[in-house]
Amino acid sequence: MQISRRHLLSFVPATALLSAVHPVRPARAATDAPGGAGLLLSNAIAIYAGTAASNTRPEVAAKLTALDATARTWLAAMDRAGSGELFAGLPLGTSDPNLSASYQHLYELALAYRRPGPASDLQGNEQLRARIADKLTWLHATYYGDQSRGYYGNWFTWEIGISTYVSKTLALIDAPAELITLYVGSMDAYLRNGTNGDVNLDSRFHTGANLVDITANRVLQGALLGDDARIQKALQDQFTVFATIDPYNLQHGVTDGYYADGSFLQHASVAYTGSYGKALLSRVVQTIKILDGTPYARTDELVGVVNGWVEHGFAPLIFEGWMMEIVKGRAVSRPGTGYDDVAVIVEAVVDLADYATTADAARLKAFAKYTARPTINPNSFVSPVSIARFADLKADPAIVPADLNPAASSTAYNAMDRTVHRRPGYAFALARNSERISKYEYMSGENLLPWFQGDGAHYLYLSGQDQTRSYGVDYFTTVSPYALAGVTAPVETRRSIPELYGTAYYDRPPEFTPSSEAQNSYVYFPTGTNAYSGGATLGTYGVAGWVQSDDFAYAHRAGLPSDFVSYRNAEATKSWFLFDDEIVVLAAGVGDADRAVTTTLDTRIAAPAAALTITGGRRNGDSWSGVGAVDPRWLRYAGDGVAVGYYFLRPGEVHVSLQSVTRSRRVIRTSNPDTQVTKQVFGLTATQPAGATRTLAYALVPNATESALQAYRHGRLGVLANTTRMQAVQHLGLRLTAANTFTRGQHQLPGMSIDGPASVLVRRGAGGQVEVAVSDPTTARDTITVTLWAQYLRAAAPTPGVQVVRTLTGTRLTFTTRHTYGASLPIKLLRAW
Missing domain, CATH: 2.70.98.10 (Beta-galactosidase; Chain A, domain 5)
Structure with a gap:
């Protein structure tokens, strides 16, 4: 399911579209806030800490045990901390990863404090709660609150990473109002790639998965403040990621997001379904869960969009529970496995199924069961509720494992x-x-x-x-x-870059700084300089050229x-x-x-x-x-x-x-x-x-x-051309001819000519039936013409985008490829009597 940006704007009240950016106002009890902020906050806490029902399940016990053990580890590290440390081994003041990790560990302590379920000396421990609040206050006063000293290192740490941990921690410990107001003001101030402390949809930093992270944090902050306008504005911004990217009509100049063919880009030009894409999937499904029962948005159509992402964007890239390397960007160098990547997707699919239509829910559950091979570790799921839900799915004999992908x-x-x-x-x-x-x-x-x-x-x-x-x-x-x-x-x-320059980037201000556009274009993820890259598909067969x-x-x-x-x-x-x-x-x-x-x-x-x-x-x-x-x-x-x-x-x-x-x-x-x-x-x-x-x-x-x-048999395959002008193969057993033409002009093959550049598949069937598919690998052509010599054919049915003309010498097919962005245009032809 695809959705337009204009349609998305109807998902939030008109008042939200007109709302101005408000200064942070003092927090009030979220449960008393109008518009369902209290329920939103309760939903969020249930995601991270679980519920009384989920946490008594035996399948969740290992998750809770690990959660408590992690908390005890960090309490011990806190006790051993030296000067300039909150946790031993994480010196603060110059290392933004250490500061972010310190906030992460406070969040992990807060999980142990807040979680329902089997009793623990950490659970509901007011001394622990007070200690977390005290350390939040200390970190703010000493290392975070001073804007003139902060924002060193990676922008992500300050605009997303720390805010994610802080927002969740404040919710989990029912933080005092003054601490919430203090931190939200600072988090807004650190949103330096935004506008006046809020999201800027024209910023290259506020796109795709990054935008979802920022807005998810702001939704939670709005719930903590009881600020309905903040929640509405954050949702309005987040919903823009649900719109299908139209490369010929970019909104805010953004190329990050999902495309009509299932592609996902992040960082403007990186194929990233298996890393940023899965993170985005996880967070938007969490948004759907957080909004459940609240009046903030209609989620039925959003669920349909995300279901389409799973089926067409993710499923083809998952093979027997493994996420393919081709869509992981720099994450291919991390020690986590493709099975770990898929665990994130399975959790999202399991949760999404609870909101999908009956037919879609059945398909999603079958896919989750099929994809969750013995390699999966449910304890890696974010939510204890999801672990319990997954256990129910696995135990249900009525759910038969089935891939969303066809066999071929x-x-x-x-x-x-x-x-x-x-x-x-x-x-x-x-x-x-x-x-x-x-x-x-x-x-x-x-x-x-x-x-x-x-x-x-x-x-x-x-x-x-x-x-x-x-x-x-x-x-x-x-x-x-x-x-x-x-x-x-x-x-x-x-x-490597560190070998060349002695740092993790090329350092020559003002053009080349860690997060500059020049760094991105020339160092981090340079594009190629070739226009030709693409291919056509015809049924279950394909051709690609480059x-x-x-x-x-x-x-x-x-x-x-x-x-x-x-x-x-x-x-x-x-x-x-x-x-x-x-x-x-x-x-x-x-x-x-x-x-x-x-x-x-x-x-x-x-x-x-x-x-x-x-x-x-x-x-x-x-x-x-x-x-x-x-x-x-x-x-x-x-x-x-x-x-x-x-x-x-x-x-x-x-x-x-x-x-x-x-x-x-x-x-x-x-x-x-x-x-x-x-x-x-x-x-x-x-x-x-x-x-x-x-x-x-x-x-x-x-x-x-x-x-x-x-x-x-060598005769099974015939190489018809192999030059820099054209490459073509004939598969006699399949009665299939496939070709890539790389240069302008007419390119001749037995029985046909192709107006290049183009990618073409032709398959002949029984009774004179012919199937043809064409794509434009340059994404720049208005039309492509294929002529089938001495073959007199007609369209089996009217086919948008393809014109069929019978000539004295055969049949000329003209494919309208303008603004198709490399998509295949297929047509089925019958013998013309």
Whole structure:
């Protein structure tokens, strides 16, 4: 379900739309406030601390035990604190992470104080409550309240992080009115990227997940103050994130949020469903729960929007309970797993189901049960109520686990340059970039070696596996950043930002400061400089194409300071053809004038003791095994419970390697524990010297057996073109032709011509039926024309956006691609009698 911004404005009373920003007024008892602020506050407390009913459930006991243990840990640390510390080991005064952590630990103490359920000496302990209030007062007086001394380090700490912990803590301890008023005034003052202490929708800091965090805090603050106008204004601002982003009609210049194709962006250009996207999902579902029973907003339509996010934005990116790497930004370097990511989504889905329509609720519950594999840890849920609700869902035999994804699908997230292709037994995920989407994200010492993560890097997930053995933090730790699966990279050595500049960012004020736009554009998440990145889908099949480019920083190096370091990329034009049993990859124009180049066809990791075999067949029919250089017809990697085949559609030497690699997780993130990881790393690469140009054509065959590869018929797949102008493949078994045309003008294929640039799929069925799908990977074309020669066809039904004209020589199809932002336009044609 999509929703417009104008429609969202009808969700709050007109008085709220006209309300001015009020100064903080003294707090009053929220339970006495008009408009349901008291109920809102009670709902919020129930989310974080649980209810009497939820907390007596045996399934919640472990959560409560952990909560109490955490509180005791911090009480002991408080007792050991030295000068300039609230908790031992967290010196205050110059470290904003330490200040935020101190507030976090007070919040964790407040949870132990407020939670209902089994008795504890901390529960309802007035001495503990007084101590928390006293320490809040001390922190404000000593380290937080002085605006001239605060706001060092990361803006997020001051505008979101501390405010989140403080707002919840004040609610949990029923803080005295003067403390609430004191803190809310300071929290408003620290909202420096806002306007007069309130949200600024024109600020690049107040978008997407960040906006939801800020406004959720302000809703809670309004409830604490009994300030109805503050609550209304915060909700008005938060509801803007529910509107589908229209890239041709941006509101407040904001590109962050959800797009019509299910894409989610944060930081203007980073594909981020699996990190910021899940955080946004969690907070908006909490908003729906907080508003339950209050008169502040109608939530039925909002629930429908969020249900659409789950089905079309999240579900295709979750494979057997694992969140795919392609949408996690810098979070790929964190030690948490893809299973941990999905636990956040499952909690949100379980809660959302209680507010959805009957049919949607049934689908959401079935998906939660299907997705929550044994890998899930319900104790990681935010709310004890959600743990109890999840336990009920698992125990209900009427809820049959079911994926929201069909068994076979091909999803083009062209608004964020991502592709996901799924079949029973595997999922293939592809990361691209363009002048619209970032090549990678580095920030705050996270994801130190990111350069090629958006340069055609792919991830092949196989069914029935523990994905931590193949991907996650250990993949990026042990695999060379130049040899990620699918990547073409120059042979050179690059240095991380801390290595280059001695800090976590490039420091040259006033342009380059930690949170400046220049830092974002040139250091943290530079876009590519290529227009062509996208692809079409036709039913369950797909094609994607991409032109490799330099990043934004290198392209603008002439205008940057002399000590700023940027890196030039190699060249390549690539296509991926997404079928049933194979993914066919073509690459043309691969090379570099001055440097040798390596293209990694695939990379996989395995446990140190795993028994791995690498076998293959040469073109003359001889068998081959082991490592080294070979010109194969096929190869197979197997072991550690997985098997992948490689079938080569053109002759050419490749190199097979298998090596044991040991590295610390700290090489990819400065704050990671210094955990040494050892993996066997398999690499399949094609190399070439400086000045050489190469083409590649091969198929990835998931779960392949040796017998299947030996019998793999070369005639099953035909490479029709593999140049920098056009790449095309014909799959005879599927009667499917797929093509990417990269340049202007007419491009000829057997039986058709394509007006490029374009991405096209054509499938022929029984009785002369033909299906065609077209997309514009440049997002800039008004129309694309495909002519089917000597074929006289008519539309099976009127198809908006497609004009069918019969000519003397065949059938001309004109697709209106203006303002479609890379979306596929399909049409079904029948023989014209």
